[in-house]
Amino acid sequence: MSNDNTTAPPRDPGDAAVSAAYRSASTEEPPAELDAAVLAMAHREVNGVHVATPRPRWFVPAAVAATVVLAASLALQVTQQSAQIVSEPTYSSAPVADEAAAPRPSDPATFARPESVMDAEPPAAAVPDRAMERRSFVGLEASSEAQADAATAPPLELPVNMTAPAPSPGEGAGTPADRQALANKLGRADAAFEEEQRARQFAPLNYLGGGSVMADAAIREAVDRAREERRDPGTWLEQIEALVAAGDVKAARTEWLAFRAVYPDNPLPPDFPKIE
Amino acid sequence: MSDAEDDRDLMLRYQRGDAGAFDQLYGRHKGPLYRYCLRQCHDPDTAAELFQEVWARIVKGRAGYKPLARFTTWLYQVAHSAWVDHVRRHARRPKLVTGQAQDAPQAEAVAAASAGPPARAQVGQAMQQVLAAIEALPPDQREIFLLRQETDLTIEEIGEATGVSRETAKSRLRYALKKLRTELKDVLGAMPGDTGPDGLAGVTAGLAGEPT
Numbered sequence: 001m002s003n004d005n006t007t008a009p010p011r012d013p014g015d016a017a018v019s020a021a022y023r024s025a026s027t028e029e030p031p032a033e034l035d036a037a038v039l040a041m042a043h044r045e046v047n048g049v050h051v052a053t054p055r056p057r058w059f060v061p062a063a064v065a066a067t068v069v070l071a072a073s074l075a076l077q078v079t080q081q082s083a084q085i086v087s088e089p090t091y092s093s094a095p096v097a098d099e100a101a102a103p104r105p106s107d108p109a110t111f112a113r114p115e116s117v118m119d120a121e122p123p124a125a126a127v128p129d130r131a132m133e134r135r136s137f138v139g140l141e142a143s144s145e146a147q148a149d150a151a152t153a154p155p156l157e158l159p160v161n162m163t164a165p166a167p168s169p170g171e172g173a174g175t176p177a178d179r180q181a182l183a184n185k186l187g188r189a190d191a192a193f194e195e196e197q198r199a200r201q202f203a204p205l206n207y208l209g210g211g212s213v214m215a216d217a218a219i220r221e222a223v224d225r226a227r228e229e230r231r232d233p234g235t236w237l238e239q240i241e242a243l244v245a246a247g248d249v250k251a252a253r254t255e256w257l258a259f260r261a262v263y264p265d266n267p268l269p270p271d272f273p274k275i276e
Numbered sequence: 277m278s279d280a281e282d283d284r285d286l287m288l289r290y291q292r293g294d295a296g297a298f299d300q301l302y303g304r305h306k307g308p309l310y311r312y313c314l315r316q317c318h319d320p321d322t323a324a325e326l327f328q329e330v331w332a333r334i335v336k337g338r339a340g341y342k343p344l345a346r347f348t349t350w351l352y353q354v355a356h357s358a359w360v361d362h363v364r365r366h367a368r369r370p371k372l373v374t375g376q377a378q379d380a381p382q383a384e385a386v387a388a389a390s391a392g393p394p395a396r397a398q399v400g401q402a403m404q405q406v407l408a409a410i411e412a413l414p415p416d417q418r419e420i421f422l423l424r425q426e427t428d429l430t431i432e433e434i435g436e437a438t439g440v441s442r443e444t445a446k447s448r449l450r451y452a453l454k455k456l457r458t459e460l461k462d463v464l465g466a467m468p469g470d471t472g473p474d475g476l477a478g479v480t481a482g483l484a485g486e487p488t
Binding site: 017019021023026027028029030031034035037039041042043045047 | 294311315338460
């Protein structure tokens with residue numbers, strides 16, 4: 001130990017005694033195991049072995065618990081998402097609603113309107129079509145999770161001329177038999193609805209004397225064309241007269257039936273040829 | 277080559293992967309550093325923990341070592357920093373028992389190994405009083421005093437190691453010595469200088485076979 005006399009405080013006669021007393025009293029050395037630990041650590045570092053900071057005792061149990069909780073959460077979330085993916089298409093009603101809001105050529109109520117009404121955009125806030133309801137029922141029938149989804153789905157309205165079966169106390173509880181019974185009821189209702197729609201769609205054609213399936217298809221195409229062209233009654237009648245004048249009686253008749261399907265009450269010109 | 281140059285060379289060799297150089301370096305500094313830790317912590321277990329922490333920092337910080345200053349200065353800079361961290365970590369812990377009780381076995385063991393029954397009792401009691409007086413110093417003064425006693429650092433280097441100016445370190449050392457002289461007046465003996473055979477230094481040094 002050097003004594004830096006140039007920088008140390010001035011020596012009191014007692015300072016040397018204090019120093020000597022301290023050095024005599026303070027002679028401890030680190031224990032051998034401490035030496036070994038430090039040297040081993042230094043050697044490990046040089047040899048490329050990283051000296052890890054000792055982890056607290058709670059580290060491993062906490063890490064295991066956190067891993068288990070995370071894994072369980074992920075499994076639960078994946079399971080729930082899978083169930084949603086299976087059931088969601090049943091209630092994807094937006095495209096169906098758009099389709100239902102659009103006017104249909106087969107709907108006589110729509111096509112019987114005057115020209116100004118026909119040119120206008122269809123009402124946006126259309127009442128949900130029965131087709132949408134029907135598709136919901138079909139989806140409900142097809143889904144194996146129908147009962148569970150029915151609990152979260154919006155309430156559905158049955159067609160006007162049908163009454164929803166009142167659920168019995170046990171019904172809707174989710175047993176396979178209950179689900180099958182419900183599906184059967186819904187299937188029957190769906191078939192009846194289809195039949196009603198078909199009858200309503202072809203009623204004007206039957207009234208006007210529409211005949212075979214091919215003729216009906218030709219009339220529907222004629223209706224669609226006229227609707228796409230936004231053809232007014234006068235123009236349409238002139239085209240029919242032209243067909244008659246050209247001798248194409250079959251086409252003239254098809255166009256005439258289509259005209260009557262769209263404009264059932266439209267007055268005819270006095271000199272309009274008789275097509276029947 | 278001086279000791280300081282040797283230390284620097286050894287540390288640079290260890291930096292390059294020579295583990296044997298660290299063994300030499302450790303052998304040179306382990307005693308003073310251990311006593312520094314022991315006096316600062318007052319508890320052998322805590323001192324061992326601090327001692328190991330200091331060497332761990334030295335080992336891990338070897339890549340950043342630059343021989344701009346003495347190795348001893350760097351070593352005690354690290355030790356000071358580790359001790360400050362230790363104090364902060366244990367700030368709420370009740371103050372450890374006094375050095376008098378903790379160091380008594382060590383002091384008695386030294387005395388017992390080197391003296392007969394009458395002298396043993398006298399020296400053992402005196403050593404306990406010396407260590408108790410050192411422990412009673414304010415921490416800042418005690419640290420400066422310990423560095424002054426245990427190392428060959430200059431006052432300026434001590435200030436550098438402890439993060440204070442040279443004048444501050446000098447002042448703290450002066451206050452520490454003054455307090456110790458006052459506290460140990462009876463122990464050191466009535467005679468001025470206390471270097472005579474009646475003083476503690478004379479007694480202990482004589483028992484240990486050292487010149488006073």
